Amino acid sequence: MGELSEISPGRVSALPDAWITEIFRRMELNFGSRFSNLWRNVTPAEMRTHWAEMLAGMHDRPLAIKAALETCQGKDDPPTPAQFLEHCRSFLRSQADKQHKQISPIEITPEAIEARAQQLAGIARKPDTYDYKLWAKRLREDYLSGAYLLPVQVAMASEALNEDWEKRECKPRAAA
Secondary structure (H helix, E strand, C coil): CCHHHHHHHCCCCCHHHHHHHHHHHHHHHCCCCCCCCCCCCCCCHHHHHHHHHHCCCCCCCCHHHHHHHHHHHCCCCCCHHHHHHHHHHHHHHHHHHHHHHHHCCCCCCHHHHHHHHHHHHHCCCCCCCCCCHHHHHHHHHHHHHCCCHHHHHHHHHHHHEEEEEECEEEEEECCC
């Protein structure tokens, strides 16, 4: 039979072998031969590979693995890889729920909302004397002084000012 990675390209990388070794050590401490008996029909290498692939994606979640190992303590039967993965996911869900509950909603009065909206409107409003083409005028100055400009800068600034820029000269475009 081919490698699982050949069958399922794009899978998350398997759990490191050192982690599998520690998980198995703890399972054997908790369950003794009951753990290894679950796998009596497969080679140890196949068993390790299967667990490593089932727990892929947990390599950056060591607390979830620790919690899953703690969940297994005191149980009569050892978990399958799918059950162990579910213990990991259950821990992650409970952590997410705790974090969600810790976020308290911000209470804002309608008056505060209105005051903030007016403040933002004032910031966004440009003064009547604001020169919206100042950027293009600055590029014109640079162009006339001999500074290197990208062709796109020349094209956009000359278009904004309705001018033709050639040979370090800027001339108004003729009316069409």
